[in-house]
Amino acid sequence: MEIKKTALAGTLESSDIQILITKGTKGIEIELESDVKKQFGDQICQAISETLKGFGISQAKIKAVDKGALDCVIKARTIAAIQRATNASEELDWRAI
């Protein structure tokens, strides 16, 4: 799948994460902002990139602002962003989680 346009999902509320996807050319690049980046940054990035791979996306720039989201929330918000960025239907494909 290919990123067609910039898309945003999620909020800046606590226990949530905001994912901004834009087109990329250098594989998957993730820029993460999080209060728990030191301890959990790798896990958060891994959850995002696994979800992208699940949708067959290999080129994308991600800006993520984490407010203490759990993995299931990170995946759900990433999927929503992908759906919007690829012009897929608003119906989320939960099988990818």
Added chain:
Amino acid sequence: MLFSTGQPQSIADVLQDKDKRVAFQQMLLKKYPTAALLVVKLNIPGEIKYNNSIDHLFTVGYNELKKSLFKNKFFLADEFVWRHPAGETAFIVVNSNGNDLKLLSVNFEETYKLGRLFDVDVLTRKGTISRKQLNLPVRRCLICERPAKECARSRRHTLDDLKQTIESKWYTFQQITENSDYRDKIIDLAQKSLLYEVTVNPKPGLVDPHNHDSHPDMDIFTFIDSSLSLRPYFCSCFDAGWNFAKKDLQELFKEIRPLGVAAEKKMFTATNGVNTHKGAIFSLGIVVTATAYVYHQNNNDDVDNILKIVRDMCHDLVENDFKNLRQLPVENLTAGQKQYLDFGLTGIRGEVQQGFPTIVKWGLPYLNKVSLNQDLNQRLLNVLLQLALHTVDSNLIKRANYSKETINKAHQLINEYFEFGAEKTASGRSTFNQILAYFKQKNLSLGGTADLLIVTIFFGLLTDLL
């Protein structure tokens, strides 16, 4: 149980609700660009986010938060409460720059007993105000002392542990609220008993709102002052009974005696040195203490149980109190002490030590017998006279100058009053007037009986006989 009913929520449900909430917040901030927005939610993990019990918990905490907003003079410009299956959210638009509001909400989260279960966010057009911005410490985990975000992210605690902690916080809170409601109730009843007693009229030989011939140095106002001054004393008695954990209940009596001495001092200050309630301080104080003890131990306030505890508390009261009397100078003796030495009368101490037999045998049954519909004043007046017939009132003996004849005449009149059918017949009513006249003529008083009436009223109120 807090989480046993309700509509389970999926992650998609919860996230969708969050999106709606954020959109609503943006709309409110646009509508009120100079105000701050307070957003109140519960911190509830798991699939169940909303049901009746959760709503109860939310409402109790939310009202407390609003109380503190009003107390701090914040002006609320708008308010919305969402009750969604994904959880409850309250939005309050407040005239504030946000910082003072954030301080208030952090204070609520940290110090209110249920505060840890709430998330109170403060938003302005510039964004959410964080604890960090105001140099406040980060939020700690519900269970351990680590920062909340760390435990949440690492899922250090199981869902069951979190739910259990929340439930136990809520149940403890409810228990404390119930207990403090009960304490307020009992202390109210004690004060009510004092005020009811003095209001009953016309009483022979006692102060009432119309007449205080028998006691020129005090009137109804003195009694009101005295009754109000005793509230802290009843509170201390209640707490002593509630917290008593030793075995020997006589120790409990020893604990409250100094409280009674202090209460007498307060009473004398309130009344400018007049003895209005010395007897009531003694007997009602013991009853309040025993009531608190029984309720804490058995979760009931059965009168028989309370009286058993009174007996246990005062097991050796007469013997202990009167054992060294003969060594005291006669002029220092009270009427009760003198009458014990001269006639072996044990007075109020004997009455208390035996668990108020006069009240059990004559006061409460009489209240039970007459219909609730009857005029309250008349019922209590008759109870007073019933008690007067069946007790040895040390105050009456003293005022009668120890004359058996005078006391007998008073008793005979009261007896006739009841035999004639009390207030229901003309001859009963006329005998009542004779009682009043006789008490006035001989300057008699029923101070000891009045104390028994107070305790009878207390038990009457406690058992809904009044």
